[in-house]
Amino acid sequence: TRSTRPQRLLKAVQKHATRGDPQSVISAIDHFCRHSEWAMNIGDEKGSILDSVVSEVNPEKVLELGTYCGYSTVRIARLLPPGARLITLEFNADYAAIARQVIIWAGLEDKVQLVEGASEDWIPRMKEHFGIETFDFVFLDHWKDRYLPDTKLMEDCGLLRKGTVLLADNVICPGVPDYLAYVRNSLSYKSCYFKSHLEYTKAEDGLEKSVFLG
Numbered sequence: 495t496r497s498t499r500p501q502r503l504l505k506a507v508q509k510h511a512t513r514g515d516p517q518s519v520i521s522a523i524d525h526f527c528r529h530s531e532w533a534m535n536i537g538d539e540k541g542s543i544l545d546s547v548v549s550e551v552n553p554e555k556v557l558e559l560g561t562y563c564g565y566s567t568v569r570i571a572r573l574l575p576p577g578a579r580l581i582t583l584e585f586n587a588d589y590a591a592i593a594r595q596v597i598i599w600a601g602l603e604d605k606v607q608l609v610e611g612a613s614e615d616w617i618p619r620m621k622e623h624f625g626i627e628t629f630d631f632v633f634l635d636h637w638k639d640r641y642l643p644d645t646k647l648m649e650d651c652g653l654l655r656k657g658t659v660l661l662a663d664n665v666i667c668p669g670v671p672d673y674l675a676y677v678r679n680s681l682s683y684k685s686c687y688f689k690s691h692l693e694y695t696k697a698e699d700g701l702e703k704s705v706f707l708g
C-alpha cells in the first residue's frame with residue numbers, strides 16, 4: 495500500500511541528512527517540505543524564532559506538546575545544554591514511530607523522551623512518572639483547542655514556575671483565539687507576539703511567547 499507522508503519525510507532525512515548532524519536533518523526536512531510535500535512542521539522561518547527563544551531561556555526541563563515528525567524536537571534538543579531533558583508528547587502512534595527515527599538520525603535520543611498519548615492524560619502524571627517538578631520551557635504545537643485547557647491544567651498541576659516560558663505555534667493559522675485572549679489578558683502572564691508565516695507558505699502565522707509570573 496502507498497506510503498504515508500511522514501514515511502516519505504523520514505526517507506528524505508535518511509537519504510539526504512548525515513547521521514548525528516541535527517542541522518542536516520532540519521535542512522533535509524525543510525527541503526522536502528518546500529520542494530516535495532508540504533507538512534505541518536514549524537518550518538525554517540518560525541523555527542529560527544523558536545531557536546532564539548530556546549537559546550535565551552537555556553532550559554533544563556522542556557515539554558513539547560505535539561511531536562509530529564520530530565522537526566521541532568530536533569530544533570530544540572540540539573540547543574539544550576548537557577543534562578537537559580526534553581519530554582515530547584505525541585498522540586498519533588504512526589507520527590511517533592517516525593519521530594523516534596528522526597530523533598535517532600539526528601543523534602539526540604539521549605536528550606529526548608518521546609511519550610505516546612494525550613496531553614490531558616499525561617500532564618497530571620509528569621511529576622510522579624518523570625520526576626519533573628516544574629518545566630522551564632513549554633512548546634505548544636498540538637490540537638489547537640487543547641492549548642488553553644492544557645495551560646490551565648499545567649497551572650493546576652504546579653508544573654509552571656515564576657519565569658516558565660510558554661511558546662505557542664499557529665496562533666494565527668489555524669489560530670488559537672481562546673488561548674491568545676487568556677495569556678494576553680491574564681495578570682499571571684507577560685505575553686508577546688512574533689509575527690511570521692505559516693510554514694513554507696506566504697500566509698500569515700506567528701508564535702506567542704508567554705512568561706508565567708506565578
Ligand SMILES: O=C(NCCCCCn1ccc2cnccc21)c1cc(-c2ccc(F)cc2)cc(O)c1O
Binds near residue numbers: 535536635
Ligand atoms: O494541527 C496542527 N497541529 C496539531 C496536529 C495534531 C496534534 C495531536 N497531538 C499531538 C500531541 C498531542 C497530545 N494530546 C492531544 C493531541 C496531541 C497544525 C496544523 C497546521 C495547518 C494545517 C492545515 C492548514 F491549511 C494550515 C495549517 C499547521 C501547524 O503548524 C500545526 O501544528
Ligand SMILES: [Mg+2]
Binds near residue numbers: 534535536635663664
Ligand atoms: Mg504547528
